Amino acid sequence: MANHLPAGHPPVLAPKVGVLLLNLGTPDATDYWSVRRYLSEFLSDRRVIDTSPWIWQPLLQGIILSVRPQKSGANYARIWDKDTNESPLRVITRRQTEKLQARLGADVVVDYAMRYGSPSTASGIDRLQAAGCQKILLAPLYPQYSATTTATANDKAFDRLKQLRWQPAIRTLPAYFEEPSYIKALAESIANGVAALDFTPDIILTSFHGMPVKYLEAGDIYHCLCFKTNRLVREYLGWPKEKLMVTFQSRFGPTKWLEPYTDATLKALPGRGMKKVAVVAPAFSADCIETLEEIAITGREEFEHAGGEHYAYIPCLNDSDGGMEMLETVVRKELQGWI
Numbered sequence: 608m609a610n611h612l613p614a615g616h617p618p619v620l621a622p623k624v625g626v627l628l629l630n631l632g633t634p635d636a637t638d639y640w641s642v643r644r645y646l647s648e649f650l651s652d653r654r655v656i657d658t659s660p661w662i663w664q665p666l667l668q669g670i671i672l673s674v675r676p677q678k679s680g681a682n683y684a685r686i687w688d689k690d691t692n693e694s695p696l697r698v699i700t701r702r703q704t705e706k707l708q709a710r711l712g713a714d715v716v717v718d719y720a721m722r723y724g725s726p727s728t729a730s731g732i733d734r735l736q737a738a739g740c741q742k743i744l745l746a747p748l749y750p751q752y753s754a755t756t757t758a759t760a761n762d763k764a765f766d767r768l769k770q771l772r773w774q775p776a777i778r779t780l781p782a783y784f785e786e787p788s789y790i791k792a793l794a795e796s797i798a799n800g801v802a803a804l805d806f807t808p809d810i811i812l813t814s815f816h817g818m819p820v821k822y823l824e825a826g827d828i829y830h831c832l833c834f835k836t837n838r839l840v841r842e843y844l845g846w847p848k849e850k851l852m853v854t855f856q857s858r859f860g861p862t863k864w865l866e867p868y869t870d871a872t873l874k875a876l877p878g879r880g881m882k883k884v885a886v887v888a889p890a891f892s893a894d895c896i897e898t899l900e901e902i903a904i905t906g907r908e909e910f911e912h913a914g915g916e917h918y919a920y921i922p923c924l925n926d927s928d929g930g931m932e933m934l935e936t937v938v939r940k941e942l943q944g945w946i
Contacts, residue, residue: 620739624945625716625775626938627731628704629747629760630893632723633694637683642676649723654759657822679896686899696895697721700748702926703893703934710935714946716740722760729767735775742776742945746938748892750789751836752782753829755818778945783937784832785839792924792933793836794843797887800921808919809881810852812872813837814902815890817855817864830865836889856888857897873906877914884910887921892930894923 634645650656650667688698700719708717716738720731735743747760761779768774783789801808815833823830834853841851856869869886876884886906888898903920910918924930939946 622741623716623739624714624942625718625735625738625740625743626707626711626942627728627735627743627745627764628700628707628717628719629728629731629745629764630696630700630719630721631756631760631895632721633696633895634680634683634724636692637680637687639676639680642680642683643672645724646676646679647672652723652759654754654762682900683896685904686896694895695899696893699893699923699925703748703931706926706931707934707938710931711938711946715942722763728760728763732764732767732771732775736771736773740775742778744778744780744938744941744945746780746941749890750782750892751784751815751829751832751890753818753822754827755822755829756816757782778941780937780941782832784836786933786937788933788936790836790839790843792927792929793887793889794840795929796924796927797840797921798844800887800919801885804885804917804919806883806917806919808885808917809883810876811850812852812854812869812884812886813840814854814856814869814886814888814906815865816888816897817858817868819862819864821862823865833890840889856901869902869906870909873910873915874913876910877916882915883917884915885919885921888923891923892934893925898923 632645632649634641647667650671651664653660656663683694686695687693688695691698704717704719708715711717716735718731718734720726720728722728732743745761745764747757749756749760752758764777768777797811801811813836818827818829837851837853841848852872854867854869854872855865858864858868873884876882886902888902891898898920906920907918924933
């Protein structure tokens with residue numbers, strides 16, 4: 608191509624295809640100001656908190672962000688990756704990116720970005736364009752669609768596209784909650800996780816991230832997708848209905864959220880005679896504060912305090928062989944016709 612350019616023309620890279628893995632985000636450190644910046648961006652997203660900014664922002668920038676960063680920072684410190692001085696979410700997402708790049712080969716450029724915090728979604732698009740990518744697959748790493756996750760990740764990418772003089776062609780990765788490769792990878796990770804335990808769980812909780820009930824009533828389909836994933840996994844494993852139970856975690860504020868709540872369930876199970884439990888978090892593609900601190904640490908404390916005897920957290924798919932095979936499969940499906 609360069610041989611046909613007129614004299615003085617800027618260099619033109621050979622056109623490439625890009626894949627941008629998109630995840631939720633993370634503070635850059637565990638100190639007050641780093642966590643405050645992250646939470647301010649996260650909790651200012653109108654898809655996450657749809658209360659009028661005239662009401663919400665004074666509360667957020669006042670008492671909430673005066674108090675919550677200390678608590679969240681302490682929780683992040685409990686699971687922080689000391690070797691890289693980064694959150695596990697960023698470390699794992701980067702490893703997923705590197706492994707997917709190796710699987711897809713030189714014809715595709717793979718990068719990652721975060722909806723909140725760094726590396727930003729805008730910078731990810733810019734890096735792919737600078738590498739010559741004229742076609743980009745945006746890949747939100749959320750198996751079950753929600754406006755609070757998948758949509759807001761795409762929103763941020765579209766915000767950057769609106770600013771570009773030369774936009775790349777864009778595709779977006781659909782929710783893959785029922786993709787056979789995802790169900791297989793998730794089911795086998797649960798089965799292998801249970802088989803490795805030194806006890807047999809009375810019940811296994813599939814703990815999905817929660818959402819206010821009013822979002823469901825407004826038309827968000829997330830709730831249904833969570834239950835379908837749970838059913839397909841159970842059918843794949845051939846387990847009875849009572850073996851695998853859907854719960855919802857991470858509720859925030861006084862609003863009613865999707866039930867049953869994970870924390871309340873963990874506190875109640877020992878009283879029902881179920882004192883051996885395992886928990887998995889299928890809505891998360893990579894382990895993060897909501898899984899490593901809220902479920903693996905705090906969940907265990909709540910369960911044992913209520914009289915539970917055996918507790919296990921089964922990790923997310925992360926960059927495991929099964930997880931990467933699944934990710935390659937769903938990405939290649941959306942790249943058909945481009946590569």
